Amino acid sequence: MASQQGLPKTHRALVLTSTDEPPEVKVIPTPQPGPGSAIVKVEAANIISYSKNIYNGTRKYSFPMPLVIGTSGLGRVAAIGPDAVLLEPGQLVFIDCFVRGRDDPGSAFLLGVHEGNTEASKKLMRGEWRDATYAEYAKLPLENLYPLNESLLGSKFEYGIEDLQDISRLLVPYGGLSDxxxxxxxxxxxxxxxxxxxxxxxxxxxxxxxxxxxxxxxxxxxxxxxxxxxxxxxxxxxxxxxxxxxxxxxxxxxxxxxxxxxxxxxxxxxxxxxxxxxxxxxxxxxxxxxxxxxxxxxxxxxxxxxxxxxKWMYSRQDVKDLIKLIEIGVLKLGDRKAEKFALEDWEKAFDAAFNSSATGAGAVLVP
Structure with a gap:
């Protein structure tokens, strides 16, 4: 199915093998879609302000290695699994990094960042959903991909990727305020x-x-x-x-x-x-x-x-509700532009994100 949807055999990704060594851009096999998943071509992946302290071990976050690091972002559906009924190739989607167990929503982890606090959440990150979004392609659960009304957001509000990337930052406090x-x-x-x-x-x-x-x-x-x-x-x-x-x-x-x-x-x-x-x-x-x-x-x-x-993060309904607030124009974007960096410039990107509190601007990796 993957070959019929035009996925390349390999792609570039930012891989962390040890917190004692910097991550490296490597060529690795492209993930393949299966039941419950889709492959997304990453358009922009967000950078948390303290990302460099996560991946250099300063913040003692727990995650398996080697690991394609990353977090939330934006992308286009490149290939879908056999049970996808809403997503279609080419759609612009918000990529949610907060992954939950399908049979136990309380077992949750942050994609590419933290494997959570239970053995069940660690099983999820160490297994099927190990790799994240600082890559040209990423395999993600269907329920973590939220279609965006591109014609409305682009034509009416004239939002670009540099505007829409802010969804992930806004979502975190929305979870607590909604709660x-x-x-x-x-x-x-x-x-x-x-x-x-x-x-x-x-x-x-x-x-x-x-x-x-x-x-x-x-x-x-x-x-x-x-x-x-x-x-x-x-x-x-x-x-x-x-x-x-x-x-x-x-x-x-x-x-x-x-x-x-x-x-x-x-x-x-x-x-x-x-x-x-x-x-x-x-x-x-x-x-x-x-x-x-x-x-x-x-x-x-x-x-x-x-x-x-x-409150740790937000609910799936919160994601849908926040996107509605943006699409009807109640919550405006565009006042916090993100500087774009290539995968090879990840170090400059992490520094820019670290300084975002003072500059008011974010940073994203554009694979």
Whole structure:
């Protein structure tokens, strides 16, 4: 079936064999489609801001090697398995890196990044879905490929690949915001709002109709966020819990709090300030990857009937819903262009992504 669909025998891919050595571009056999899968010709593969620290071992992520690394992206269907009924060759699709077990959705891993936390998720990544998207072709589960309305997105909104690549960044906070049922007209604290995912959370929350209190340490980035939308207020994190709480309370009733703090932030006092600022019945979404344990004000949580929810990534329905928001024009793209890099320039690409917090631009690999 694969030969009838015109797949080449080999293709180029960025392969990691050890975190002690840099990845290399190699020529490897092209994957073949089977039941439950499709082969995608990768148009652009996203780069996480801290990718270089994943693949050099600084972040102790667990994954099998050798590995074709990568993450979410965009591509065109090149070949389909015998049971595909929606996808067709040539379609532009969003490639979702969050792979789940078909018979156990709780067994999940991040394609090309992390093999998850259970033996079942490790089995998935070490077996059928081992290789990712920093390659000319990638084999993916059918359910991880989401068709995009190319004529609408391209003709009406004039979005190109450099615009659509931002879907994967926006999806992460959308998963947490959707999980706590953020509603139009509500007020939500987002922190830190100054990084790639935090700024994405601000953008998504605004598209969902909320008022945002953007919180962070970088005053210049906070100022820029507020200048872009009249529904954005800002609070700079000072490290003084009571002072930050007072600053938050000055904005009146706060319905929700979304946090996507980095690993080193577990000792920060802003968690307590934000939780204490919530109204009775308020909600909290925690999505950050903290290293340590979080000290939370349990008495206030009990007395105020607060809801705390952790969320790793998003649901499949969230992916569909976010794409709808983009296709009907509620969630606008185009304000965060991505610099394009060839596979051979992966090191420059990783550096550009690492600096994305300061530059406001992303980076993608274009095989």
């Amino acid at each position: 706590i049922g953020l509603k139009a007209g509500e007020t939500i604290v987002i922190t830190p709002a100054t990084g790639p995912f935090g700024s994405a959370a601000v953008k998504v929350a605004l598209a969902m109709g909320a008022r945002v209190i953007a919180m962070g340490r970088n005053a210049e980035i906070l100022k820029n966020l507020a200048a872009k939308n009249e529904r954005v207020e800002t609070v700079q994190i000072t490290g003084d819990m009571l002072a930050d709480l007072k600053s938050l309370q000055a904005f009146g009733m706060i319905d929700a709090y979304f946090d996507i703090s980095p690993p080193e932030a577990s000792e920060s006092m802003h968690f307590k300030s934000c939780i204490l600022s919530l109204r009775h019945g308020g909600r909290v979404s925690l999505m950050g990857g903290l290293k340590g344990e979080l000290n939370i004000p349990i008495r206030a949580i009990l007395q105020k009937d607060l809801m705390l929810k952790g």
